[in-house]
Amino acid sequence: MPDRFVKPVGHILILLTSQLFVNIYMNEFDQFVKHKLKAKYYIRYADDFVVLSQDKSWLEELLPKAGDFLEERLRLNLHPDKVFIKTLNSGVDFLGWVHFADHRVLRTTTKQRMLKRLKISQKSETISSYQGLLKHGNTNKLKITMFGKRD
CATH class of the missing domain: 3.30.70 (Alpha-Beta Plaits)
Structure with a gap:
């Protein structure tokens, strides 16, 4: 590798x-x-x-x-x-992610940009897009912060 x-x-x-x-x-x-x-x-x-x-x-x-x-x-x-x-x-x-051998972490700037955009707009398309993106890593805490719930 x-x-x-x-x-x-x-x-x-x-x-x-x-x-x-x-x-x-x-x-x-x-x-x-x-x-x-x-x-x-x-x-x-x-x-x-x-x-x-x-x-x-x-x-x-x-x-x-x-x-x-x-x-x-x-x-x-x-x-x-x-x-x-x-x-x-x-x-x-x-x-948008930092990939390691055994896990991935959402890039800090990606997370900040998502939170900023959610404050501006709560469009269902935006929320769905973010929920889809967040499924690719361990992001339960961020999902609670952003949406108030877990998957």
Whole structure:
């Protein structure tokens, strides 16, 4: 199992009507990462991706190659403040959660944003969306804070 990861994030591409197009557009990058860069552990959702490896120097070599490909072929840029090479023990920050080997924790900024939005709006769509998200981790205390009940 890899003990380090790199987490680059590009421009926000995803809109409700373009989820399919994001996958089609990013497929060329997926193929490049898997077949040219030979990434064994690669995960992508929309324009957010993670590459895992035990070899830190390989990850350091991968970054400029991935960045060049995105810029030259897809006209996307990696956000300099959102590219990380860290140990796996520090957690993989991906899609609103910090993932560890045996559990996941809701990212603090995600939690704060959710609480702020609930104070502004109690739309049923928003509440349903948050309830769905919170099912993916141990969030019973947060559910009580947000909704006054457990699942």
